[in-house]
Amino acid sequence: MKRFWSLILLFVFVVIVGGCTEQQKTQPTTITSTGEIKEFQITASQFSFEPNIITVNKGDTVKLKIKSVDVTHGFTINEFGVNEKLEPGKMIDVEFVAGKTGAFSFYCSIFCGNGHSGMRGELVVK
Ligand SMILES: [Cu+2]
Structure with a gap:
């Protein structure tokens, strides 16, 4: 027994x-990783970015492939020194390191019509 x-x-x-x-x-x-490469494809059109919320972790390398499908737009994130001109149909590559946490707006910086001022999104760095 x-x-x-x-x-x-x-x-x-x-x-x-x-x-x-x-x-x-x-x-x-x-485990939540930092220092990863995060890639996103963004489509710009009157008057929005798709997706309009991008979430990464602090320390990640952010790679964006942005393309306008109609008229010329701009793509700016002031805090990370990003400022690009998006010509219709042309893929633009943007790369930066998300070195600080917070919510940062990105927006269209080239006048593209009536809804231009509302053409924005948010980069969230956790
Ligand atoms: Cu615009």
């Missing part, structure tokens, strides 16, 4: 240790 309980104990021990090992194996993928 004692042997039986020893086996049960051993079984429980194996399950617990096995469970912990399993957790350690999967943990690295759940």
Whole structure:
């Protein structure tokens, strides 16, 4: 009978240790990483950017591929020194490091029509 309980104990021990090992194996993928490359494709059109909210982590390298599908627009993020002219149909590559946390607006900086002043979005750096 004692042997039986020893086996049960051993079984429980194996399950617990096995469970912990399993957790350690999967943990690295759940850690919030900094220094990753985050790439986004943004479409500019009268009078919006799509997507208009971009979320990254502090320290990430942000790569944006931006294209206007109608008229000439601008793309500006003051805090990260980004200021591009988006000519229709031409893909523009933007790259910067999100070195500070906060919510930063990006906006169209070239007059493109009646809704121009509302053509904006937000870069969220966590
Ligand atoms: Cu505009």
